[in-house]
Amino acid sequence: MWPIVQAFTKFFDLLIALFQSMHPIIGLTVISILTGAVMLVVWKYTSNQKAIAAAKAKISAYILEIRLFPDDMRAQFSAQRKALLANAKYMTYAVPPLLVVLLPVVAILVQLDVRYQRKPLEPGDVTLLKVKVAEEVDLASVTLDAPAGLVMETAAMRVVAEDEVDWRLRADTPGEYDVTVNAGGTVETKRIVVGERLTKLAEFREQSNFLTIWMAPAEKPLPKGSPIQEIRLTYPEREMKLAGISLHWLLVFFVVSVLFGFAIKGVVGVEV
C-alpha cells in the first residue's frame, strides 16, 4: 500500500514543484481546477444523468409554478412542497457518484493538507518534540539526537503516566533535518523542515495501519510492533492571504473546484 501512496505523493511533489516560486494560492487554484474537472467527468459516468436531469427539470418547473399562480396561495404552497420533494429526490441521485468520488477526493485533500495546512518552522521558532513509547520501555533509555541546524533547548522531560518523553527544539538554520530517536536500542527518525519552502510536512509518525498510510503520506509510518509508538511535533499554521483577507486553503479548494465544475459542465455535457 505504501508504494502506491508514495507514488501519489511523488506526483503531488512534482505538481507543487511547478508552483514553488509562486504564491501558494496559485498552485492550490490550479490543483483545485484540475480536481473540479476530473471529478466532473467522474460524476458524469457514475451518476444517473437522465434521472438527475429529470429531477432538476421538475425542480425548475415547480419553482416556476410558484410564479405562475401569484394570487393562489394554495397553488403556491403546493408548488413549494413539490419543489422540496423533488429536491430530496435529486439528492438521492447524488449519493452514488458522491460515494465514488469520495475516496479520490479525500486522498487529494490529504495531499493538500500536508502542504497547505502547516508551514515549516522558521529560524528561531521553537517546537516540542514528543515521543511515545511502549509501556515496557524504560523512559530513561529514550534519547534524541538532533543534527546541526536544530538546537535542543531542554533535556528530556519524561511523562511517566503517558509513557512519553518530550524535548524542546529550536530551529536554527533553514534545511530539512532528520532527528534520531533511540528507545532501548530501537532507532527511528523524524523529518523536521526549517525554512519557507512549500513542501509536505508530517507532524507525526505513527505505527503503520491502513488509515495512517493514507492520512499521513508525508513520512513513512513507524513499523508495526516497534517500541516507539509515535513521534510528534507541531508546525505553525499556514496563513494564506488574498487582498488582505485570510483564506483557509479548504475554502479556496472548495469554491474554486466547485465553481470551475459548474462553469464547464455545459461544455463537458454533465448534469450535476
Next chain:
Amino acid sequence: MFFRHTRVLAWVVMLTAIFFCADPAEAYIGPGAGFAFLSSFMVLFVTFLLAFVSILLWPIRFVWKLIFKKRPPKTDVDRVIVVGLDGFDPNQCKKFMAEGKLPHFQKLADQGTFDELQTVFPAMSPVAWSSFATGVDPSRHNQFDFLNRDPRTYLPDLASVFIGPVSRVLNIGKYKLPLGKPVVRLLRKSQPFWKILGEYGIFSHILRVPITFPPEKHNGLLLSAMCVPDIKGSQGTFTYYTTDESEVGAATGGVRRVVKRSGNVVEGDILGPSNSMTREEEELTVPFKVTIDDAKQSAVIDYNGEKIPLKQGEYSEWIRTPFSAGLGVKVWGLVRFYIMEMGEHFKLYVSPIQIDPEKPAMPISHPTFYSIYLSKLLGSFATLGFCEDTWGLNERVIDEDAFLKQTWITHEERERMLFHSMEQVKKGFLVCRFDGTDRVQHMFQRYLMDGHPANAKLDENAYRDEIEKLYVRMDEMMGRVMDKVKDDKKTVLMVMSDHGFAHFSRGVNLNSWLVENGYMVMKDGGKTCKDWFRGVDWEKTKAYSFGLVGIYLNIKGREGQGIVEAGEEAAALRQEIKEKLEALVDPKTGAKVMNDVFKTEEIYTGPYAQNGPDLLPAFDEHYRQSWEAAVGKAEPDVIIDNVKAWSGDHCLDWRIVPGVLFSSRKLARKNPGIMDMSASILDLFGIQRPAYMLGRSFFRVDSSDAGQTEKQSPPEEREVANA
C-alpha cells in the same frame, strides 16, 4: 427579470457565507458533494425566498384586487372546463352514440345537453376559433382564411400574424447584429373573452386555442397554437431523405433530398432556419449520421452528440437541436426521426423542426416561461400550429401508419397538459383544444366513401374504422375527464368543436372557372398560370381567387393593377359572377357544385368586412376550392378529382358542417352557435357580455341575457337572415 435578480442575489449570499462565515471544517467536502450541495442549496434558497416574497406580497395583492378589480356577482359556478375537439362531427357522434360506442358522451348528453353547434362562414378553424374567443363574426375579428392577400401585389400573407424582421441591425464583418426584437403582431381584432374574465379576477388556462400567436397578456396562462411557425418560420416543413433518386422532386410542405449510402452508413444535414445574424443568411444545419443494421431492421442515429437507437416504423423522442448562428447564439428546435424504409433503399423522415418550448426562439406562451414550465414538467412537446404532418401524408413521404402514430403522440402530449391543468384549476376557466380529431378526419374520410379518387391505388378497407376508433378514443378520454370532475356541481363541463366534416372528392378551381368565363386573362393567351398568378395579365383580369374561401374582384384603386371601377361596375360584375357560379354543374356527376354564392355584405356587416373576399361560394358536399386554386394557379380543367389523402373537409357551405356541443349543464335554448360560447361562459361566471359581442348566452332563454347591452337579433334570426 425578478427571477434573474434572485439568482444573482442567491449566489452573492452563498459565496459570502462560505468565504466569511463557514467554519473550515464545514467545507471539508470535495467538488462532488459541492455540486449536489450547491444545487440543492439553490433550490431551498429560491423556494423559501419566493415563498417569503409571496406571503409578504399576498395581502398587498389582495387589497389591490379588492380596490381595483371588478367583482362579478356570485354564481353557482366556480369552474368551467371546455374540451375542444377540433372538427368533431355531430353526425358521426349521433351514429356512434346510437350504436352505444360513446357511453361517456351519451352520459354527458343525458346529464345536460347535446346539440349541433352552428359554425361561422367560412367554416375553418382559424375563423371559427377566433369567433369562439371573441364572440364576434369574421368581419369583426378580421380572420377569413389562413391566408390574406396583399392587394398591391396579389401575393399571400399569413392572415393571423405579421412576423417582420428586426428594424435595426449593427453590421460587424459578416455578422449583422439585431438591435431589437423582430416584430410579431397578432392580426386578429377584437379581444378574447378570457381577457374579460381576467378583469374580474378570474384565472384562465388557454391551451392550444388557434389564433393565439403571438400570445396576448391576460390574467392566466396561455399556450399558443395554430399559426405558431416552425423554427424555419414556415407553417411546417418536413425533410425526407432517401437513397432512391426517383423519389426526389418538388414537394409541398417539405423538402426531399437524396442521400448516399456508404456501407451501412448514411449521412446528411438537418436543415434549419436561415441565419438572420449573417449578411448571407445561409441556411443553418446540423449534421447527422445513421448507422444501419439491416439484420435487425434498426439503426443508430448519431446526432448532436447523442446516439439515438431507432427501429423502422418507430418515432424517436423529441430530439433537442441547437442551430449555431455564431457569436455564441443558438436557436433551439425539436425534431423527431422516423425510418420509413431500410431495405433496398433507405428512407428517413424528419419532422418539421418545432420551436423548442424550453428554449423558445420566440414567445409561444403567456407568460413566456409557461412553455418552459410545461416542457420541464411534462416533457418536450410539439409547438407548431399545424403539427400533425398532413402534407407528409399527402406527399406520401410518410404512410398512414406513420401519420397516425405522429398524431396520437401529439394527442397524448395535449392530454397530459389537459389533465395537469385540471388538477391546477379549482376555480376559473380552462379550455384545451385537440387537433388530432380534425387531422384524422381530414386524412381518413376517404375510407368512408366508396370509390374515393384518393384511394384509387390503395386498399379501401385498410383504414375504414379509423374514424370510429378516433371517436371511441375521444369518448374514453372524456370518461377520464368526467371522472376527474366527478359530480362537482360547481363545475360546468363542455365539449365542443368548431365545425364538422364532409367528403372532399372533387376540387373546384375557381381561377380556371374565371379564365373559362373570361374574367381572368393570361398574358400568353392561354388557360393556365403558375402559382401566385404568375402569367396573369392583370390589366385584363376582372376577378381572381386564392386561399380556400372566395373570389376577389380586381378593383381599381384597391388592387395594385385593378381595372374594375368600384361601385356600379363592381356590383354588376359581382352579380353576374354569382349567378353564373351558382349554376355551375359538375360535368362528371351532373350535380350542382354550389348551394349559394354570397356577396360579402349578405354575410358580414362588421368593420373589417372589406378585408374578406367579395364573393363567398358555399360549396355543396364533395366540393371545395382545389389545391391548385388555393395557391393562385389556373389549370386546364375547372373541376378535377381530389387525389390527395386529405379527403375530408369543412371549407364548404357552413350550414352542412356544424360542430358539436355537449354541456353538463342544460342549455336554455336551441340552436347554439360558436359565437355564443364566449357570452355563455361569461354568463356562467355572472359577467355581462360586452356590447360588441354578437354571441348570446345559451344558458338563458330570454333575449335580455346577463350581458345584454346592445340589441342583437337572436342566433336563429341571424341564421335566417344570413341564409
